[in-house]
Amino acid sequence: MKISVVVPCYNAVDKIGRCLDSIRAIDFSKAEYEVIFVDDCSTDGTYELLEEVCTEMPNWRLLRLEANSGSPSRPRNRGIDAASGDYVYFLDCDDEILPAALKDQYELAHRTGATLIRSELWAEDGRNRRLMNQLNEWSLELSISERRELIIGKQSTVVASFIKIDLLRRNQIRWPEHLRMGEDTVFLATVLLHSDSIEYLPRPTFVYYKLPSLTPASTQRYGRRELRDHLEVWATTQELLRRVGINYLRSRLHVGLRVSLEAQIFRNRGDLDAEVFNKFHEFVVENWEIIKNFRYTERLKELLSATRNGKFNEFKLLCRPRLLIAGHDLKFVSDAIPELSSAFDIRIDEWKGHAIHDESESLRHLEWAELIWCEWLLKNVEWYSNHKRSNQRLIVRMHRMELGRHFGERVNVANVDAFVTVSVLFFERLIERFPDIPRHKVRLVDNYVRTSGYRESSHEDRLFTLGMIGILPARKGLLRVLNILSDLRKQDKRYRLEIFGHNPEDVPWVFRNREEMAYFNACAAFIESNELASAVAFNGHQDVKSELAARNVGYVISASDSEFGFPGPESFHVALADAFSAGGIGIVRHWGGSEYIWPAQFIVESDDDIVERIAHLNGDDETRCWLTSEGKNFVEKNYGVAKFATTVKDLFQEIF
Known part of the structure; x- marks a missing residue:
């Protein structure tokens, strides 16, 4: 056995595929090299996957540690102990060995008697592939001291070294298991110290991948322990x-x-x-x-x-990344700025319209920014995707309205790092509407609500007061809710409807739209013909955090038309979160995608079901109180502003 390839693995089921394929393609006699996979107690199926593939390859072996070690060092040391080759080559499970790597390095070592060989590598970040670790000053005339100096000064300390196994065992060289960061630097320095024959292969032997993963590596987070490790590494290596x-x-x-x-x-x-x-x-x-x-x-x-x-x-404070939030109408993100500010240094580029901004001001903001969050997929995304620098990261959040616009067709998709949607349905609708956006760039980040600050009402009128938050455009289903109100009033005249939000005549595009106004005129006629004028209140735009309680709203209804065509009825409908946060109950007349956002106990299939549900709950205090508590807890757990801020931080860290 000439070579042992040691591959530490931990929770790598979504990223180990390219590594396995590259090992299968190695151009070296299978009788003369072995591959030793050492699993660090994976919990995602990595061990089971390797167990299966190792049965197909006679020169592949699988070992498993007794307990998770928290870093790749102990698996590598186990690999050293188990290796039967004359040389050992270390490869990470998310990287890719090149076909000629073992042959080229073994021939160089055999010819020169080298105990350590360092080579070049390809670095791949998903956008570019570049050649690294080149030593253009290398020559046969260099002394051993000059070779050490050149390697430590000009190469990154990546793990992929080709080492005489006897050198490691004779000098008891081990990977430092207590370090989570920088262990490769200490290991390489120790090997360099004891090697008396060092060679350089002027060709890449592997591809180092620095890509986002569903299972982030430990090196993707940095804090107290990592800095402490680095301080020890620098002192030890010195x-x-x-x-x-x-x-x-x-x-x-x-x-x-x-x-x-x-x-x-x-x-x-x-x-x-x-x-x-x-x-x-x-x-x-x-x-x-x-x-x-x-x-x-x-x-x-x-x-x-x-x-x-x-x-x-x-x-x-200086460690916070510089985050620029850009777009028109920032109501869906501005309330989260206090929480986001704990992780980001924030500036705002607020546009005056979907396509109107002060370009000189945007350029000043762009010069400052490291991260960019474009709220809405409008002209702001077109502009920033064509002006951002390669070292900046850009995230775009789309809601619903943008699917009916053409801005997304002119975005430089290659310069956008992630597109965010607020619900499962609109994740798919985004890709359907803009097919140039690749699926791997799309993320789901739920909408949020700040659950604190809502007033609650204990007045008995809340049992008979329905609410609608937003009735524009017609697809919101005002006429349907008026029918529900009429049916409930046949049981009890105390039922009424409180409406919050703009009226049709307040919004120019609605007022000028013949179909929209015909619908709202029909609503007005229904109110008059069914004598509902005293039971329906149009409150205009209000702060629902206080006004839901002030007007004793107990039930907020989401009755959007699910058959309204593309792009669909609702992307999320925050009104329901408002209801639960105010101690009320939100009821959804099922619209497409609502089942992925709201619990089943709050979704019904028809207008009659809503009438029956409200009448039943008003006669069952225990169930009504339980649902009120369930709704509030669900919103706080799943759609709280703190969770949103953490998700945004994690997303930027993933793509950087």
Whole structure:
């Protein structure tokens, strides 16, 4: 056995496929190399998948740790212990080995007697593929010290090294299992220290993937532990390489420190404490003569200045990514800004219309921004998708109205990192309407409601008061609710309807639309002919957080027409969340997609069902109180503003 390929795995079922395919394509005799997969107690089916595929390949083996270790180091060490090859090659389960990698490295090692071979790699981020780890200064005349210096100074410390197994065992070289971040740097430094024959292969041997995943790797979050690890790694590596005359801090710290600072901006877990920050402060102060010469952006220099001066609170504020929120009518996102501000430094580019803005102001905002959130899929997305820089990330949130517009047809889709929809149905409708948007870029992020601040009514009139929040356009189903009211009043004249939101004559496009006005004229005629004028109140635009209680609304009805055609009746209908948050009950006359948003106990199939449901609940206090509590708890758990803010933060971290 000449080579052992060691592949640590953990919860990688959605990303290991390309790795397996690449291993199957290796151009080397299967009798002369083995692949050792070491599973770190996966819980997503990775172990079962590998168990199956390993039975198909005679030179593949599968091991499993007794307990999850929390990092790939222990699986790699288990692989070293189990390896029977003369050389070991480490490969991560979400990367891809190239077909000639083993042959090229083995031939070079066999010819030169090398105990360590480093090579080039392809880096793939989903947008570009670039060649990395090239050592153009490499030559046969270089001394062993110069080779070490060149590798540590010019290459990233990726795990994919080709190493003589005897070197590791004889010197008891192990992957540092207590480190979650930077373990590859310490391991490589230790190998370099003990290797007396080092070679470089001027060709890539693998593809390093840096892509979003359904199962994020530990390296996708950065906080207290990761910074503490980095501080230990820098000190340990400095001490190791000092023995062979290499000043690691001068050669490579500029890269490691930049990676740490950027991670604290864009992958921040938010758990950094004063103790670890002070250690970081001490490290920066101690090594300032080196660090002050690093060529960093002004953004990173600000972070370093706060660190050097020991200003912990200032540092935390500076670590927030710069988020620009852009669009017209920001009512669906503005209420979440206080929660978003804990994770982001926020500026607003508020447009004056769907396609109207001050371009010079937008350009100033764009120069500042690192992340961009476009609310509504309108002209704002067209503009930002064609003006953003490659290092900025752009997310677009679509509601419903945009599917009836043409702005999405002119968006530079390649420059949009994610499209957000607020419900399952409209996830599919977005792709149907704009087929140029690839499915893998679309995300579901539920709408939200701030459940605090709602007044509740205990007046007995709430049992007989229906509410509608928004009656425009006609598809909202006002006439249907008027019919429901009429039927209920046949049972009890105390039933009434409180309407909140603009009236048809208040909205120019509705007022000018013949079909829309014909519908609302029919509603007016129905009110008159059924003598409902005293039972229907048009309250105009109101703050429903207080007015639902002030007018004793107990039931809010969502009666949109499910057969209204494309794009559909409702994307979410926040009015129901308003009802539950105010201590009332929301009732949905089923419209397409409502079953993916609201619990089944609040959805009925017909107008008659709504009449029957309300009449029944008014005679069953226990069930009515239970439903009121269930609705409020459901909204708080699933559609609370804190959850929305966390989801937005996670989404930006995923795509960065």
